[in-house]
Amino acid sequence: MSSYLALLILSLVLTLCLQTLQFLQLQSRRAFLCWCVQQSSDLTSCGRWDKNGIMVYNLGYFVAHFLTIFKKLCFCRFDYQELLHNSTFCLVPRGRRLGSFRFLEALQAACIPVILSNGWELPFSEVIDWRKAAIIGDERLLLQVPSITRSVGRDRILALRQQTQFLWDAYFSSVAKIVLTTLEIIQDRVDSLVSRNRLLWNSLPGGLYALPQYSTDAAQFPFYYALLGKSPSQQFTAVIHMVTPLQSQISPVVKLIIAVAKSKFCAQIVVLWNCDKPLPPRNKWPSTSVPLTVIEGQTKTMSSRFFPHDAIITDAVLSLDEDSVLSTNEVDFAFTVWQSFPERIVGYPARSHYWDSSRSRWGYTSKWTNEYSMVLTGAAFYHRYYHYLFTHYIPASLLTMVDHMANCEDILMNFLVSAVTKQPPIKVTQKKQYKETMMTQGSKVSSRWADPDHFAQRQSCMNAFSHWLGFMPLVHSQMRLDPVLFRDQVSILRKKYRDIERL
Numbered sequence: 001m002s003s004y005l006a007l008l009i010l011s012l013v014l015t016l017c018l019q020t021l022q023f024l025q026l027q028s029r030r031a032f033l034c035w036c037v038q039q040s041s042d043l044t045s046c047g048r049w050d051k052n053g054i055m056v057y058n059l060g061y062f063v064a065h066f067l068t069i070f071k072k073l074c075f076c077r078f079d080y081q082e083l084l085h086n087s088t089f090c091l092v093p094r095g096r097r098l099g100s101f102r103f104l105e106a107l108q109a110a111c112i113p114v115i116l117s118n119g120w121e122l123p124f125s126e127v128i129d130w131r132k133a134a135i136i137g138d139e140r141l142l143l144q145v146p147s148i149t150r151s152v153g154r155d156r157i158l159a160l161r162q163q164t165q166f167l168w169d170a171y172f173s174s175v176a177k178i179v180l181t182t183l184e185i186i187q188d189r190v191d192s193l194v195s196r197n198r199l200l201w202n203s204l205p206g207g208l209y210a211l212p213q214y215s216t217d218a219a220q221f222p223f224y225y226a227l228l229g230k231s232p233s234q235q236f237t238a239v240i241h242m243v244t245p246l247q248s249q250i251s252p253v254v255k256l257i258i259a260v261a262k263s264k265f266c267a268q269i270v271v272l273w274n275c276d277k278p279l280p281p282r283n284k285w286p287s288t289s290v291p292l293t294v295i296e297g298q299t300k301t302m303s304s305r306f307f308p309h310d311a312i313i314t315d316a317v318l319s320l321d322e323d324s325v326l327s328t329n330e331v332d333f334a335f336t337v338w339q340s341f342p343e344r345i346v347g348y349p350a351r352s353h354y355w356d357s358s359r360s361r362w363g364y365t366s367k368w369t370n371e372y373s374m375v376l377t378g379a380a381f382y383h384r385y386y387h388y389l390f391t392h393y394i395p396a397s398l399l400t401m402v403d404h405m406a407n408c409e410d411i412l413m414n415f416l417v418s419a420v421t422k423q424p425p426i427k428v429t430q431k432k433q434y435k436e437t438m439m440t441q442g443s444k445v446s447s448r449w450a451d452p453d454h455f456a457q458r459q460s461c462m463n464a465f466s467h468w469l470g471f472m473p474l475v476h477s478q479m480r481l482d483p484v485l486f487r488d489q490v491s492i493l494r495k496k497y498r499d500i501e502r503l
Contacts, residue, residue: 081109084105084106084108084109084111085109085110085111087109087111088111088112088149088157088161089111089112089114089135089149090102090105090106090109090111090112090113090114091114091116091145092106092113092114092115092116092117093116093117093139094116094117094120094139098117098119098120098121099117099120100117103115103122103123104168104172106164107133107164107165107167107168107172108168108172108173110161110164110165110168111161111164112133112134112135112157112160112161112164113133113134113135113164114134114135114137114145114148114149115134115135115136115137116137116138116139116142116145117139118138118139118140122134123172124171124181124182124185126185127185127188127196127198127201127202127207128167128171128201128202129198129202132159132160132163132202133160133163133164133167134160134164135148135149135152135160163202166204166206170205170206170207170208171206171208174470177208180208181207181208184196184207184208188212194212194213194216195212195216196210196212196216197216197218199218199224199227200212200218200221200224203218203223203224203227204223204421204422205223205420205421205422209389209393209420210223211388211389211392211393213392214385214388214389220385221385222315222342222343222383222385223343223420223421225342225343231339232315232316232338232339232342232383233314233315233316234265234339235265235266235267235314235316236263236265236266236267236314236315236316236317236318236335236381237267237268237269237270237311237312237313237314237316237317237318237384238260238266238268238269238270238317238318238320239270239272239305239312239317239318239319239320240253240256240257240269240270240271240272240320240321240322241272241274241305241319241320241321241322242271242272242273242274242275242322243274243275243322244275244322245275245277245280246280246284246285249286252322252323252324252325253322253323254285254286255325256320256322256324256325256326257269257271257285257286257288257292258286258288259326259327259328259331260318260320260326260328260331261288261289261290261292262289262328263328263331263332263335264332265331265332265335266290266318266331267290267291267313267314268290268291268292268293268311268313268314269288269290269291269292269293270293270294270295270309270311270312271285271292271293271294271295272295272297272304272305273294273295273296273297274297274300274301274304274305275300276300279294279296293311295309295311299403301402301403301406302402302403302405302406302407302408302409303390303391303399303402303403303409305319305377305409306386306387306390306391306409306413307387307391308384308387308388308391309387312384312387314384315342315383315384316335316338316339316342316381316382316383316384317381317382317383317384317386317387318331318334318335318380318381319347319377319378319379319380319381319382320378320379321378321379324378324379326348326379327499327500328499329497329498329499329500330348330428330429330497330499330500332497333428333429333483333497333500334346334347334348334380334381334428335381337381337426337428337481338381338382338426341426342383343383343420343421343423344382344417344421344423344424344425344426345375345377345380345381345382345413345414345417345425345426346375346380346381346382346425346426346428347375347376347377347379347380347381347425347426347427347428348375348379348380348427348428349375349376349378349379349380350372350374350375350376350425350427351364351365351366351372351373351374351375351376351411352364352365352367352369352371352372352373352374352476353365353373353374353462353472353474361459361462361463362459362462362463362466362472363459363462364411364455364458364459364461364462366455370478371476371477371478372424372425372427372476372477373414373418373424373425373474373475373476373477374410374411374414374425374474375414375425375426375427376410376414377409377410377413377414378410380425382413382417386413386416386417389416389420390412390413390416393416394412394416395468398412398464398465398468401461401464402461405457405461407454407457407458407461408457408458408461408465411458411461411462411465412461412465414474415465415466415469415473415474418473418474418475419469419473422473422475423475424474424475424476424477424479425477426477426479426481427477427479427480427481428480428481428482429480429481429482429483429486429500483495483496483497483500484496486500
């Protein structure tokens with residue numbers, strides 16, 4: 001190009017920067033100027049003579065001379081990563097090829113990429129809708145970029161930045177995720193009948209957590225109920241895990257079955273018989289108004305309690321230990337809460353984690369405090385999809401570890417759900433005597449709570465599970481949901497869940 005044209009292009013670039021500066025705060029202006037310098041420093045080509053003896057200049061030749069003076073004006077002493085994180089829009093021009101590593105840097109920093117590379121096929125564009133996370137510009141029309149970014153409203157800016165974080169975390173945050181995403185896309189191509197649609201790939205928690213073998217219909221996953229305007233089913237299946245023989249008609253498990261069966265939301269009760277003793281005859285089980293199914297486990301392992309049995313036909317699963325002590329009111333209230341949060345674990349016994357700085361490791365605690373990060377599956381509701389995800393997503397080595405110790409399966413389920421949802425579980429009101437009741441039941445299961453080795457194993461599990469994920473997914477919460485008028489000084493007749501306060 002001629003010198004005049006090159007200078008004209010340079011003036012357009014400067015105009016673009018100056019126009020953008022008008023809409024930035026003072027501190028952000030210096031950051032933006034310095035970022036322009038950093039980006040433009042990639043343009044290192046100089047002019048050359050063409051066959052006609054005319055000097056042909058590259059834009060970078062002129063920018064380089066300008067930058068020498070410009071760097072002195074903006075005093076470019078800044079942290080590049082901090083600069084990215086403080087930016088709303090990040091220009092991503094083409095590099096030596098169509099693509100540029102600036103693109104992934106912008107995603108990681110939750111900075112909205114402004115793509116200026118005509119003809120560039122963005123990564124995984126076969127399944128990812130980049131219009132929800134980036135602004136696609138035309139590198140031939142640079143002067144339009146300021147007006148385009150200026151026209152983006154605050155709500156859309158927030159949505160774009162959230163989507164950049166989701167896409168980065170789900171598909172680009174590690175080499176393993178990039179490779180796994182590639183393999184899953186290839187798998188979807190090979191078996192198009194069992195493949196994920198674009199909604200699954202572009203909405204939380206992402207295509208890697210929405211296994212198409214379970215269902216290709218987004219309405220079958222708890223994460224998309226609100227997005228699709230769908231509600232979970234109005235009934236639940238109670239799954240009771242038994243490892244000790246049925247002693248008598250007054251044993252805790254019999255009382256538990258009767259209390260759960262009285263719930264108006266209970267569709268059926270499934271008993272998982274993982275006891276070494278022979279299965280009791282049908283007449284030994286209590287009579288209930290809902291179907292009672294007993295499934296004898298083939299492997300009789302702890303992880304098998306979360307196997308996706310075909311007998312479970314409802315969206316909601318009430319997971320119960322055989323020595324759990326719950327009333328019908330407690331079951332009804334917890335299920336009502338779960339219907340508003342179908343993607344989370346909702347239940348009663350809560351636990352927490354903490355960082356032990358003296359040992360540089362994660363710790364597990366059962367102390368009653370104002371915070372919790374886990375709700376144990378000994379008395380909790382969750383979606384049945386987590387049974388399928390637990391069985392088919394978690395590595396076999398971790399399942400073997402859980403089975404070998406006969407411990408930590410409930411912690412592993414909490415790790416999985418928190419990793420998928422990025423949210424904490426929900427604790428609901430319970431009787432204060434729950435912990436003491438569990439400790440004094442006298443059964444084989446209850447005796448584990450008083451075993452020092454049991455607690456030490458759970459400490460080890462915390463670190464093994466976080467090592468598998470590469471991060472700690474558990475999130476602390478201080479929220480507890482109680483019934484309306486709970487503990488209020490009003491007539492008991494005005495309260496819907498009256499029995500909870502009496503326990």
